[in-house]
Amino acid sequence: MSETEQATPQLPVILTMRERADVIDRILAERLDTVIPQIMREEGVDLWLMMSREYFEEPVVASMLDAKSMAARRRTILIFFDPGEGQPIERLTVSRYGLAGLFEPSWNPEEQPDQWQAVADIIAARDPAKIAINYSDATVFGDGMTYSQFVAMNEKLTPQYRDRIVSGETLSVRWLETRIPSEMGIYPTIVRTAHAIIAEAFSNKVITPGITTAADVQWWYRERLAKLCLTPWFHPSIGIQREGAEGILRGDTVIEHGDLLWTDFGITYLRLNTDTQHLAYVLKPGESEVPAGLAAGLANSNRVQDILTANFEVGRSGNVAMLKSRAEAIAEGLDPSIYTHPIGTHGHGAGPAIGFWDNQEYDPRGAGTIRANTAWSIELTTYAKVPEWGGQRVDFRTEEDAYFDGETVRYIDGRQTQITMIAAE
Template identity: 25%
Template structure:
């Protein structure tokens, strides 16, 4: 069964993906970071569509040193010193043809280097002592933009980078008439960040492959009665250091290795792994300092004399696997996130699962819980706004197949085997082959 799980290690990637895989092996390889070119393509191809989908005429991002906007390095202002203003806009007059433009009002101290990156249509060098904000707001008033997006959002922290004082300064510079035209960039940022370019998907595919491969390697190191959950976690940390990658989420909780009852999002403990345990490993890596993976693999520790899991454990596994497949089959363009969750919930109830609080899945990309539709809401008391959003081609998700049960001591254990998929025009496509069977760990 283990051999069946690791067949994906023989997958042959294209020359581009292989080069990206080499970069995952560490910056010492000297591979070029693909982000600058990908960033440029995202701005030029995906951002215009996002402005149109959000019905926004202009998007203003204010950048500054030390406490910068969360999207600074997505638009090229990660090196801001003195305050700068970035304006992305559409013009609908006949002369311009409704084309998309990007314009930066940058302090002269940063303008030269920024222009050399060739990310934006135009970089205006603002002399020392003059205000980039004033020049940007003069430009906005001159073009009489009607809907002006700014990074203020209650629901999405990635679209909430404008500080209170920056907002006041912006409104004051715009004047009352134009300040009343400010709208949240939440929908724009949602439309932009949720879609990944094919080359980004290829990078995450390789990250997912390594993540799952190391999990299988880690389970081979387990000696029942001796190895602790924390020992397994240290194996992953060593692998990450060896390959020059970093954590996909909080380092203290990555990986979460748990051979006991449910602990939710947590750190690995010194619990000793014993025969009869079901082991969960929730693990993700960040490659190129940008893209992340999120994969869970499950193992069962055979008791002396066992050659396969007992009937109840096998049922739990098959139930979780079936729930995950139901969610996979439901993931198509135009389907709401809550409906994907509901497709699994029906099977969970039929198969006798205990209640599971977690959503079936979430977007994954630049962070583990990225911007995009939430695959949840059908089992909870409240429904997140993102759960009512529809899936689109180019979105990437991590999603779980669930089954929870009561252990003999009254605690709960949940199988939540987690896979990664990209949405295509036809439906969902696994980034790597899914786990088909429990990994079996023999007892001496």
């Protein structure tokens, strides 16, 4: 990881599909071996049951499929059981098909045709005190058990085991949000890949002032990713702020000299996600640097980043981190909006939100606590009047991926501290 972001990073070598599968399966096996025992024991759950149906995979099960399993097969049921006394966690799959040796196949349809009865028999044989299944009003990441499947399961359980069912919401969030050292070993390369593509987009290779439109750059991103066999997790954004123009211009607006460009871009690679917002300035003929007022605007946003990352604390809620940071920034005379979110297995990942662009007050989605070994998109903006633009109020959006180890927030591949310059040509 690096605190300094390169201005024109080189694109790292992109792995072949076979190489990617090897990395994904190695890391998945390590996560199952380490994260599952930790979170189940810390949360006091001795059996965790999840299910998915083909093409309707819940988020947790989807993250546990090996690299060659594109979807759950028919109905795939996964069970984790902790026998206690430091013994290894059992990993069972109650389905017709195994999962690359990561789960032990535990159902013979010829002996027991009823899949849910097979589950009930496994539970009865182990007599767990708590049976976690994924249902939640608070988060989609912990709400994977559908009503029809819950009813089918419940019909096969005896009353004593029905009474032991608890929500797997916290287990789901912790599984998805936790980053292990092996993941953090590859994450800088993934973020560097995204940074390199953004640097290419914000260059004369892609942008010709007076000709190229915002939409042209958006679709260039999509074509570039397709050629690299990479996947965006959202359609890239390009916006234009222009002296004398209100708001952010988009779509078929032609990029002109003197424009401040903004991009929001994210990829999924090796089952990890990036989310980046950068700024670029299109030099006017004869200009050699970004106007001082625009440079100062990005510096303001960097300052709010510093305030926010200093307020990360294990056990602190996302709401408290946002409200405290916002108050400190305002006290310094800044005009911030903070909307930071977890990232990792998903782009808008599991864990507490730290503000929303449309809600800078308390939000139930920010009530959860910040934990160690988690990754974040430090996403925010500040507003400032730019003297060179006649005092026009400009939006200085920024977003950089970072890692919180429990003590310190570090950027995974640095952060933008200088607005990218695009030559006038």
